[in-house]
Amino acid sequence: xxxxxxxxxxxxxxxxxxxxxxxxxxxxxxxxxxxxxxxxxxxxxxxxxxxxxxxxxxxxxxxxxxxxxxxxxxxxxxxxxxxxxxxxxxxxxxxxxxxxxxxxxxxxxxxxxxxxxxxxxxxxxxxxxxxxxxxxxxxxxxxxxxxxxxxxxxxxxxxxxxxxxxxxxxxxxxxxxxxxxxxxxxxxxxxxxxxxxxxxxxxxxxxxxxxxxxxxxxxxxxx
Amino acid sequence: xxxxxxxxxxxxxxxxxxxxxxxxxxxxxxxxxxxxxxxxxxxxxxxxxxxxxxxxxxxxxxxxxxxxxxxxxxxxxxxxxxxxxxxxxxxxxxxxxxxxxxxxxxxxxxxxxxxxxxxxxxxxxxxxxxxxxxxxxxxxxxxxxxxxxxxxxxxxxxxxxxxxxxxxxxxxxxxxxxxxxxxxxxxxxxxxxxxxxxxxxxxxxxxxxxxxxxxxxxx
Numbered sequence: 034x035x036x037x038x039x040x041x042x043x044x045x046x047x048x049x050x051x052x053x054x055x056x057x058x059x060x061x062x063x064x065x066x067x068x069x070x071x072x073x074x075x076x077x078x079x080x081x082x083x084x085x086x087x088x089x090x091x092x093x094x095x096x097x098x099x100x101x102x103x104x105x106x107x108x109x110x111x112x113x114x115x116x117x118x119x120x121x122x123x124x125x126x127x128x129x130x131x132x133x134x135x136x137x138x139x140x141x142x143x144x145x146x147x148x149x150x151x152x153x154x155x156x157x158x159x160x161x162x163x164x165x166x167x168x169x170x171x172x173x174x175x176x177x178x179x180x181x182x183x184x185x186x187x188x189x190x191x192x193x194x195x196x197x198x199x200x201x202x203x204x205x206x207x208x209x210x211x212x213x214x215x216x217x218x219x220x221x222x223x224x225x226x227x228x229x230x231x232x233x234x235x236x237x238x239x240x241x242x243x244x245x246x247x248x249x250x251x252x253x254x255x256x
Numbered sequence: 257x258x259x260x261x262x263x264x265x266x267x268x269x270x271x272x273x274x275x276x277x278x279x280x281x282x283x284x285x286x287x288x289x290x291x292x293x294x295x296x297x298x299x300x301x302x303x304x305x306x307x308x309x310x311x312x313x314x315x316x317x318x319x320x321x322x323x324x325x326x327x328x329x330x331x332x333x334x335x336x337x338x339x340x341x342x343x344x345x346x347x348x349x350x351x352x353x354x355x356x357x358x359x360x361x362x363x364x365x366x367x368x369x370x371x372x373x374x375x376x377x378x379x380x381x382x383x384x385x386x387x388x389x390x391x392x393x394x395x396x397x398x399x400x401x402x403x404x405x406x407x408x409x410x411x412x413x414x415x416x417x418x419x420x421x422x423x424x425x426x427x428x429x430x431x432x433x434x435x436x437x438x439x440x441x442x443x444x445x446x447x448x449x450x451x452x453x454x455x456x457x458x459x460x461x462x463x464x465x466x467x468x469x470x471x472x473x474x475x
Binding site: 045078081083084085102103106107111115117118120121122126129130131133135136169172176178 | 257264267271272331338341344345468469
């Protein structure tokens, strides 16, 4: 599903990514572990097509991430750290926009809001910071994308919402959705494979083995 | 799929009080004109009340249409536009096309809000309906370039006030230039509408290049 060959990214005088080779199969779940300084966020942003690679090639679903950037975006959903502009929309209206623009049923918007513990009715502007941080995650869940990229997805969730989202992700993986979770720490139990980034390089690819059930919050955070 | 983003831009515009406010201000000022000056209008020339009110309508349009568009359109620009494009899997050009539609429709509604007052002036001045229709169609055609100029400006600045002032100044200059080249305001409006289509096409074509990715600073 995702093939990365010789990916580098230079940014001014720094090199956040210094030669990444990685292959991720359809329906696979991968945890990317490392700090932002190790290139974790940059890798996610490149996969999300928010920023182009400096060199190397990336193919998602057989499409080149640079040459076919807008077609790749239809395959990928990204829940990152970037704020969402409220524009006086209600939560459910924003989620319906994402679903509708991606050709998905708008019914998924309410389900995604419930999953992350958001009430769909209030205006986005009325949400506190913590609740507002859940919105990109809900948008990714409602997108129907083949590849879901999650940057610190559980940071704003309470225990119940975390469990619900994990259940959803495990079920989505069984349907063939690929997801990559980037976090400071190991997201044990949720992902089949862990990729550890240090100074922009993969230092420790490992197979953790797929769980046959959704992990609990304790399993997720405790590793 | 385009429907979703058009619906969103329309919703954003409809939720902002500026749209209703601009329509009320436009209609009220036009209605107050005969009250302030009497049905003979400003005693500067021999023009009828309708002629003078039509001039006032143009002056109001030059200021109010960019203001309305700047106030009602959604706020994403540059990096935020790239982020939205990723979130909804739609090129930035589609988002801006929907925004242009919303801004144009909002401008048309402001012009339409003043129509009852204009028709009253026509009745009082015994002006033919065909002339009023031609005048109003010219003004409606002007809604497009006004919206395009404002959306351009709002891509350049985060400040709605700066965007409005820049768009209003640009619009005034272009109207003056167009007026120099053609005999009537209606023809100038049509010429500007063609220019607006060209400017919109250029904006949409460049949008997918300029705002395809986050800026280097943001990434």
